Amino acid sequence: MALRPWGATPKDAEFLAAAWAEEDIARFCSVPVDHGRDAAAAWIAGEPDRRDRGLALDLAITELGQPEVIFGEVGVTMAEPVKRWCEIGFWLFPGVRGEGRASLAVDALTDWLLNEHGIRRIFARTHPDNPRSARVVERCGYQAAGELADGTIVLVIDQPPPL
Ligand SMILES: CC(C)(COP(=O)(O)OP(=O)(O)OC[C@H]1O[C@@H](n2cnc3c(N)ncnc32)[C@H](O)[C@@H]1OP(=O)(O)O)[C@@H](O)C(=O)NCCC(=O)NCCS
Known part of the structure; x- marks a missing residue:
């Protein structure tokens, strides 16, 4: 598995538009209202x-x-620039779920942000009907930090203290 910027291949916009239209991704992630290929390219x-x-x-x-x-x-996304707190989000296409890829990707980005990029806290907001997403971040060391008024579960990981 590897992580790379979007736009490396001409088909990227098509893949992204398909993801935005997928039922679970549209429900549990914040995706643009316009799910079209042109919107994805933009x-x-x-x-x-x-x-x-x-x-x-x-x-x-x-x-x-x-x-x-x-x-x-x-x-x-940068949630609190002064405090250097970020929010993490992630999705996989349905055919490649259930094999640990999301955890690998979340773990790699979390480690890089906290240990090499000066980010002090990362949090994930997960829907109560989406326990898989909470498990993904728990596997990466995030811990439950509480619940918002609408039932959203917040999980947090902090930069380790200096040795
Ligand atoms: C969330 C998502 C990325 C997880 O993908 P994944 O890596 O394939 O996750 P898995 O299917 O391996 O499941 C992760 C964990 O949830 C558990 N799980 C699976 N189905 C579950 C269910 N119905 N109830 C509770 N736990 C469940 C798995 O056993 C696994 O836990 P484990 O580590 O203890 O074995 C994927 O489902 C997805 O893209 N969903 C749509 C978008 C989304 O919800 N993104 C997250 C927004 S915060």
Whole structure:
């Protein structure tokens, strides 16, 4: 498995548009209202700017050495720039779920952000009807931190203290 920026192959926009239209991804992730290929291409074109401005980083989860094979996405948005707190999100295409890929991707991005990028806290918000997503981040060391008024479960991981 490998992580790479979106836009590396001409088919990326098609894959992304298909993901935004998938039932569980549309329900449990924040995806644009317009699920079309052009909207996906525009979103991909805007990714370098969002990344350079420190607003968000979204990466395609792919097969090592085969960048055209896309399994899903893992990404973070900057929630509190002063505190350096981020929110993580992720999805996989239905055919490649259940084999631990989401955990590998979340673990890799979490480790890089906390240990090499100065991020102090990462949190995930998971829907109460989506226990799989909570399990994915729990496997990566996130711990339940509480529940929001609408039942959303919040899981958190913090930067380890310096040695
Ligand atoms: C969430 C998602 C990425 C998980 O993908 P995955 O890596 O294939 O996850 P798995 O199917 O391996 O399941 C993860 C864990 O949940 C458990 N699980 C699976 N189905 C479950 C269920 N119905 N109830 C409770 N736990 C369940 C698995 O056993 C596994 O736990 P384990 O580590 O203890 O074995 C994938 O389901 C997805 O893309 N869903 C749609 C988008 C989404 O929900 N994204 C997350 C938004 S926060």
